[in-house]
Amino acid sequence: xxxxxxxxxxxxxxxxxxxxxxxxxxxxxxxxxxxxxxxxxxxxxxxxxxxxxxxxxxxxxxxxxxxxxxxxxxxxxxxxxxxxxxxxxxxxxxxxxxxxxxxxxxxxxxxxxxxxxxxxxxxxxxxxxxxxxxxxxxxxxxxxxxxxxxxxxxxxxxxxxxxxxxxxxxxxxxxxxxxxxxxxxxxxxxxxxxxxxxxxxxxxxxxxxxxxxxxxxxxxxxxxxxxxxxxxxxxxxxxxxxxxxxxxxxxxxxxxxxxxxxxxxxxxxxxxxxxxxxxxxxxxxxxxxxxxxxxxxxxxxxxxxxxxxxxxxxxxxxxxxxxxxxxxxxxxxxxxxxxxxxxxxxx
Amino acid sequence: xxxxxxxxxxxxxxxxxxxxxxxxxxxxxxxxxxxxxxxxxxxxxxxxxxxxxxxxxxxxxxxxxxxxxxxxxxxxxxxxxxxxxxxxxxxxxxxxxxxxxxxxxxxxxxxxxxxxxxxxxxxxxxxxxxxxxxxxxxxxxxxxxxxxxxxxxxxxxxxxxxxxxxxxxxxxxxxxxxxxxxxxxxxxxxxxxxxxxxxxxxxxxxxxxxxxxxxxxxxxxxxxxxxxxxxxxxxxxxxxxxxxxxxxxxxxxxxxxxxxxxxxxxxxxxxxxxxxxxxxxxxxxxxxxxxxxxxxxxxxxxxxxxxxxxxxxxxxxxxxxxxxxxxxxxxxxxxxxxxxxxxxxxx
Numbered sequence: 001x002x003x004x005x006x007x008x009x010x011x012x013x014x015x016x017x018x019x020x021x022x023x024x025x026x027x028x029x030x031x032x033x034x035x036x037x038x039x040x041x042x043x044x045x046x047x048x049x050x051x052x053x054x055x056x057x058x059x060x061x062x063x064x065x066x067x068x069x070x071x072x073x074x075x076x077x078x079x080x081x082x083x084x085x086x087x088x089x090x091x092x093x094x095x096x097x098x099x100x101x102x103x104x105x106x107x108x109x110x111x112x113x114x115x116x117x118x119x120x121x122x123x124x125x126x127x128x129x130x131x132x133x134x135x136x137x138x139x140x141x142x143x144x145x146x147x148x149x150x151x152x153x154x155x156x157x158x159x160x161x162x163x164x165x166x167x168x169x170x171x172x173x174x175x176x177x178x179x180x181x182x183x184x185x186x187x188x189x190x191x192x193x194x195x196x197x198x199x200x201x202x203x204x205x206x207x208x209x210x211x212x213x214x215x216x217x218x219x220x221x222x223x224x225x226x227x228x229x230x231x232x233x234x235x236x237x238x239x240x241x242x243x244x245x246x247x248x249x250x251x252x253x254x255x256x257x258x259x260x261x262x263x264x265x266x267x268x269x270x271x272x273x274x275x276x277x278x279x280x281x282x283x284x285x286x287x288x289x290x291x292x293x294x295x296x297x298x299x300x301x302x303x304x305x306x307x308x309x310x311x312x313x314x315x316x317x318x319x320x321x322x323x324x325x326x327x328x329x330x331x332x333x334x335x336x337x338x339x340x341x342x343x344x345x346x347x
Numbered sequence: 348x349x350x351x352x353x354x355x356x357x358x359x360x361x362x363x364x365x366x367x368x369x370x371x372x373x374x375x376x377x378x379x380x381x382x383x384x385x386x387x388x389x390x391x392x393x394x395x396x397x398x399x400x401x402x403x404x405x406x407x408x409x410x411x412x413x414x415x416x417x418x419x420x421x422x423x424x425x426x427x428x429x430x431x432x433x434x435x436x437x438x439x440x441x442x443x444x445x446x447x448x449x450x451x452x453x454x455x456x457x458x459x460x461x462x463x464x465x466x467x468x469x470x471x472x473x474x475x476x477x478x479x480x481x482x483x484x485x486x487x488x489x490x491x492x493x494x495x496x497x498x499x500x501x502x503x504x505x506x507x508x509x510x511x512x513x514x515x516x517x518x519x520x521x522x523x524x525x526x527x528x529x530x531x532x533x534x535x536x537x538x539x540x541x542x543x544x545x546x547x548x549x550x551x552x553x554x555x556x557x558x559x560x561x562x563x564x565x566x567x568x569x570x571x572x573x574x575x576x577x578x579x580x581x582x583x584x585x586x587x588x589x590x591x592x593x594x595x596x597x598x599x600x601x602x603x604x605x606x607x608x609x610x611x612x613x614x615x616x617x618x619x620x621x622x623x624x625x626x627x628x629x630x631x632x633x634x635x636x637x638x639x640x641x642x643x644x645x646x647x648x649x650x651x652x653x654x655x656x657x658x659x660x661x662x663x664x665x666x667x668x669x670x671x672x673x674x675x676x677x678x679x680x681x682x683x684x685x686x687x688x689x690x691x692x693x694x
Binding site for chain 1: 417478479480491494495526527528529531534535536537558559560561562563564572574575576578579580581582583584585586587588589590591593594595597598599601602604605607608609611614615618619
């Protein structure tokens with residue numbers, strides 16, 4: 001039986017609704033749940049809903065890391081924080097996965113500290129789903145774990161993204177690309193160029209460089225970049241969404257007819273806002289740490305927690321981490337000469 | 348009298364409309380014009396419009412670099428290309444500025460080859476205006492000239508951006524920021540961190556790091572980054588705009604009421620599209636080359652060429668390049684220890 005630990009304390013919403021999301025997931029995905037957090041708050045919440053008592057366990061924690069706390073400092077000062085307690089359960093094999101709506105930096109730091117890296121992975125990555133004009137999403141990694149990457153990190157991100165997207169999103173032979181400042185092979189930095197040359201040699205569906213615009217056009221499945229670029233892109237996407245929404249509002253206010261029409265288009269705008277809100281896409285896994293950690297957005301509702309659990313179950317059922325280790329072993333990236341300068345050095 | 352050379356051949360539209368834009372600028376800005384391109388085509392276009400013959404000169408060129416040609420190769424193979432002929436006029440002091448709607452890479456390469464760098468500038472930069480939800484724009488540089496930057500390049504970009512935005516867009520004491528993966532001083536890469544420390548010491552209105560989202564919220568005037576990040580951001584902005592437009596269309600098509608309402612909101616969508624189209628914001632200067640080169644977008648209309656000429660006139664009248672040289676001399680960036688690691692090394 002798959003067991004999922006949910007950190008119900010670290011989100012922006014009340015633990016009540018997060019507990020509800022976890023309880024709803026029990027039946028839907030046939031799993032056991034560990035609720036991590038303030039015992040009294042959790043027990044109080046549990047009284048409000050019917051649930052199967054044999055499938056729920058409470059693991060108490062007395063501290064919480066807030067959204068705006070400095071990750072490294074908070075982790076030092078709050079050893080009993082819910083996210084750290086959850087990570088310890090993962091480390092000790094008492095849960096198969098963790099779902100948390102908390103501070104991304106703290107979640108990453110806690111995972112790194114308690115779980116360490118997955119065998120063969122040099123650096124972990126944070127993965128995020130970006131909206132496109134089609135029904136697909138584009139998975140981008142890294143969006144902020146590692147601001148400065150070496151070529152081998154980018155190649156490992158591609159391998160991890162390939163496994164994750166195939167197994168968790170059921171995309172067969174996903175198209176993988178490197179984000180760059182142009183599509184030609186001569187573009188990019190020294191780092192992306194080296195990663196490009198190695199990626200061409202691996203048995204991945206690597207399609208080469210893409211530009212920033214292609215992240216949103218549905219032409220690829222996995223976009224790989226360093227955490228600096230990925231974070232700027234993630235935040236820019238969020239900012240653009242808000243800006244366009246505000247511009248629409250401003251323009252609409254200029255005319256009575258537009259105002260009336262906009263009312264009739266309420267659903268259209270609601271859908272658009274939902275589609276553009278990067279926080280809506282459910283949980284994103286921290287890839288490359290020795291455990292399954294799904295980070296849902298800070299203002300997660302019960303539904304978001306349930307979605308996060310769904311992603312966690314898929315990652316566990318499909319042995320995503322085991323597959324990543326196997327693939328990295330199979331590709332044996334160390335056999336390549338990472339100090340090459342010309343094509344000939346690669347052989 | 349200010350004289351502006353217009354490359355009327357390199358755009359996606361007919362040279363006719365570009366000639367018209369140039370002719371209209373003569374009266375409006377009280378300038379002389381040099382039209383660079385195929386003599387017969389230009390003469391044919393000139394027959395269609397009334398203009399003051401004493402203020403227009405034709406400088407013939409027999410070749411054109413296309414939008415999709417490789418810049419370096421095209422420049423080698425087409426020595427009489429209109430953009431190269433225009434650059435030679437600039438180099439030889441026969442014009443005060445160049446306006447061209449051509450291939451950005453080719454324009455940059457031609458400028459670099461024929462004009463060289465401005466005194467004190469290590470690397471040129473391409474500047475672009477980004478839309479915000481307010482009436483302001485955010486000026487970002489570099490958006491693609493130099494993918495890999497050293498700290499001193501970023502600092503020079505900030506100095507150039509400060510002068511440009513003050514003088515050409517009349518923004519007093521512009522707010523300058525470095526784009527990063529977080530607002531805290533500890534974020535960024537080794538390169539942005541060094542640039543940050545030096546920028547704090549210069550007499551600029553430097554506000555520190557911003558995240559990708561702040562590019563669109565109107566909170567700052569100049570955002571500095573390397574050409575890799577800037578290009579990804581520029582293309583992402585373009586891609587997001589197109590995606591949101593297409594999403595809106597798709598959602599609207601789902602309902603008859605929404606379709607009818609959307610018709611009534613035609614102007615709203617038109618304004619939104621215009622605001623989000625990064626190509627609409629007139630010309631962007633190549634900063635840091637020894638001349639004034641305004642690059643308008645590829646599908647420039649007569650109006651866009653006129654706007655580009657307006658920007659060129661402002662840059663010339665306000666001695667932007669001379670001021671950049673003076674500021675760089677005044678700030679004497681070489682006095683800093685660029686190899687420092689800690690705060691104490693800076694003094």
